[in-house]
Amino acid sequence: GENVEQHPSTLSVQEGDSAVIKCTYSDSASNYFPWYKQELGKGPQLIIDIRSNVGEKKDQRIAVTLNKTAKHFSLHITETQPEDSAVYFCAAIWGGGADGLTFGKGTHLIIQP
Amino acid sequence: GAGVSQSPRYKVAKRGQDVALRCDPISGHVSLFWYQQALGQGPEFLTYFQNEAQLDKSGLPSDRFFAERPEGSVSTLKIQRTQQEDSAVYLCASSRSGLAGENTGELFFGEGSRLTVL
Numbered sequence: 001g002e003n004v005e006q007h008p009s010t011l012s013v014q015e016g017d018s019a020v021i022k023c024t025y026s027d028s029a030s031n032y033f034p035w036y037k038q039e040l041g042k043g044p045q046l047i048i049d050i051r052s053n054v055g056e057k058k059d060q061r062i063a064v065t066l067n068k069t070a071k072h073f074s075l076h077i078t079e080t081q082p083e084d085s086a087v088y089f090c091a092a093i094w095g096g097g098a099d100g101l102t103f104g105k106g107t108h109l110i111i112q113p
Numbered sequence: 114g115a116g117v118s119q120s121p122r123y124k125v126a127k128r129g130q131d132v133a134l135r136c137d138p139i140s141g142h143v144s145l146f147w148y149q150q151a152l153g154q155g156p157e158f159l160t161y162f163q164n165e166a167q168l169d170k171s172g173l174p175s176d177r178f179f180a181e182r183p184e185g186s187v188s189t190l191k192i193q194r195t196q197q198e199d200s201a202v203y204l205c206a207s208s209r210s211g212l213a214g215e216n217t218g219e220l221f222f223g224e225g226s227r228l229t230v231l
Contacts (some may be wrong), residue, residue: 105155
């Protein structure tokens with residue numbers, strides 16, 4: 001099965017600075033890599049995703065990069081704002097035929113005012 | 114409602130009791146997933162349905178866990194003889210995609226059912 005490692009577990013940045021969260025995966029057959037944001041007491045919500053035929057994708061202040069050779073992908077948030085404070089999870093679909101995601105353990109992002 | 118609905122939001126059970134957690138997916142979504150999220154951890158896959166068919170139950174931790182989706186819409190996750198280690202948030206998610214082996218596309222999660230076993 002797939003194994004997803006995520007770092008760091010906690011990240012504190014000043015408001016307005018950039019934040020970067022990194023993930024690695026083990027299954028070279030994985031081909032879909034979403035990022036989810038989870039606020040306290042709520043379910044995860046998709047914020048951006050990337051497929052293995054693309055190296056980078058951007059949506060306003062959020063971008064994701066994928067390096068298939070190295071089997072790692074990263075989330076970049078620029079011009080961070082207080083509402084960006086949350087737990088962020090990376091995930092990957094393993095190539096075993098089922099449609100379930102394997103999640104990383106999460107990064108608690110804290111935006112300091 | 115427009116989103117995935119889960120009930121109850123909070124459940125306290127005594128060790129040994131049976132519990133049932135309900136998930137109402139987004140109307141028309143073919144795929145339905147159950148995940149278990151322990152405190153401070155990422156969601157862990159439990160089981161997957163495509164319509165009424167349970168295609169993957171490899172993540173269910175023991176035979177005390179059982180899930181069903183008899184009419185291809187609402188799903189119930191049942192835990193028999195609950196143990197303290199079952200305490201977690203149980204998340205349900207649905208997806209429009211229904212093709213096994215294809216990309217799932219966006220998963221829409223409910224807010225979860227928090228189970229506490231005393």
